[in-house]
């Protein structure tokens with residue numbers, strides 16, 4: 001199968017820096033705090049891309065697995081890992097996340113800017129799959145574009161910002177074209193208890209949100 005990220009793969013992180021400075025990385029690391037992440041925790045990153053946050057989690061002592069369907073993206077991940085010059089043991093899997101069946105294995109499952117590549121019904125399926133990969137009391141983390149909130153100008157600015165981003169990915173990678181997803185609602189619908197939410201700002205506006213949901217008996 002052709003790598004949909006062959007064009008974006010080499011430049012993805014540079015582009016996100018141009019788009020948002022450090023705010024995207026801040027969002028991706030927002031929930032990787034000592035309260036949520038203990039040395040030895042098993043953490044799975046779905047659709048990892050260049051994956052600086054996964055390297056960070058491994059540096060904190062987590063037992064990290066990363067999965068991505070794109071070889072171009074994983075090449076950049078491996079280059080980043082090499083640059084650390086540290087002996088970090090990260091399990092790198094080149095696969096469709098839906099083919100990963102290590103159910104009930106992970107303390108934390110992270111989906112940063114990943115679920116937005118799918119149309120909404122399939123996104124909900126992928127989220128369900130990610131939840132199944134977590135242990136009974138796992139944390140499920142989603143970092144992504146914030147819902148358009150605030151006054152009419154703020155909402156308009158956020159929509160323009162979002163459609164500019166998803167438009168680029170729609171053209172270059174075939175990502176689904178859709179409004180910003182309400183991840184909190186999707187997480188709650190799937191039985192997660194959403195216990196934390198953190199914003200990252202661009203030019204003073206809440207541009208990105210990280211949610212942390214805990215698995216419950218009904219998820």
Ligand SMILES: C[S@@+](CC[C@H](N)C(=O)[O-])C[C@H]1O[C@@H](n2cnc3c(N)ncnc32)[C@H](O)[C@@H]1O
Nearest residue numbers: 047048049068069070073095096097112113114
């Ligand atoms: C928009 S990028 C986000 C990358 C990274 N998580 C980040 O925040 O920078 C989406 C990533 O998901 C990967 N991807 C898309 N569909 C996938 C699938 N079915 N299984 C695993 N990875 C997938 C792509 O190859 C790409 O690396």
